[in-house]
Amino acid sequence: MSSDPMEPDHLISKLRFRHLRMLQVVQATGSLRAASQALNLTQPALSKALTEIENAFGFVLFLRTARGLKPTSQGEVVLRGAALLLQELGHLRADAQTADRYAAKIRIGAPPFVAQTYLGGVVEKLVNHARPMRVQLLEERVPALLHALELGEIDALISTFPLQMLESEAAAFQYIKLFEVQFAVIAAAAHPLVRARRVDWASLARERWVMPAEGSMGRKLIEDCFTHAGLPAPLPVVESTNPMTGVQFVASGLGIGIVPDMALIRRNVVPAGMVRQIRVQPEPPSSVVALITRKGPTNPRVAHLREALEEALGAQSAQQQKGHDQPEQEADD
Helix, strand or coil: CCCCCCCHHHHHHHCCHHHHHHHHHHHHHCCHHHHHHHHCCCHHHHHHHHHHHHHHHCCCCEEEECCEEEECHHHHHHHHHHHHHHHHHHHHHHHHHCCCCCCCEEEEEECHHHHHHHCHHHHHHHHCCCCCCEEEEEECCHHHHHHHHHCCCCCEEEEECCHHHHHHHCCCEEEEEEEEECEEEEEECCCHHHHCCCECHHHHHCCCEEECCCCCHHHHHHHHHHHHCCCCCCCCCEECCCHHHHHHHHHCCCCEEEEECCHHHHCCCCCCCCEEEECECCCCCCEEEEEEEECCCCCHHHHHHHHHHHHHHHHHHHHHHHCCCHHHHHHHC
16 A cells, blocks of 8 residues: 555545544644544544544644644645545434435535425425435535535535635535526515605615615615615615515515516415515626535435425426516506
């Protein structure tokens, strides 16, 4: 067997999963003394083990400073990989325990509007497959989901995404475009702007708004629309992290808002006819919804997810296209 630290076989022969856990504890505590106590080891034993781990990789993982241990740039990469491997070990054990009933457990991340609007059919395909999968869905804002994906806490992320947000992580992730979403400005059915043939953003700036939380992608979309119109974005009268709740506030007449392609309304979030689309020019820009995964060997759980996405979204597309013009027709009534 080669003794070259660059060879994977060398790492396999030298490293154990407990070594990866050691690295995590050293990073978390920041000192050999605290880490040795947490791991129930003597400090000399931990120091020797850390040296052996660094020798196996062929480079220093931690800088010894007066304030403790700090990961080097190479150490940061190794620590991210260690977290992924330990996560996968846990998933492997869980999948093996339930292998008689389920093919595996898939952990999917999605912002609420994607989860609530588009993933119902996908989850149905996964759990009703000949070899059903267990599904764990994490609904969060996209930055938090990207971090969870990087750490291996989720297998895949299904989301709209601004390219500028992902530039720094482009080398770590891969993206598969699924479809595009057009956003619509909405108001309560009795709102005067619903009857207008054309509304500009200056008129919308004078209205009360129900908006997503500050820093969210939905909020950024609204703010960008006003910026492109040369206007400051209005302060919302109501902020909500849940898009369905936001639609209900709009239906109550508390303000106007934005939803993705009226899809939430079509799913009976509010009684039919209570919310209508405002025909604003220029329209809010469309956004790409993509399947985002970590780069690397194909994850069989993600392969199952891709199959379910293709089947479910293919079935949904004809249905969505059929009702695409419905809001505009309702506004003419």
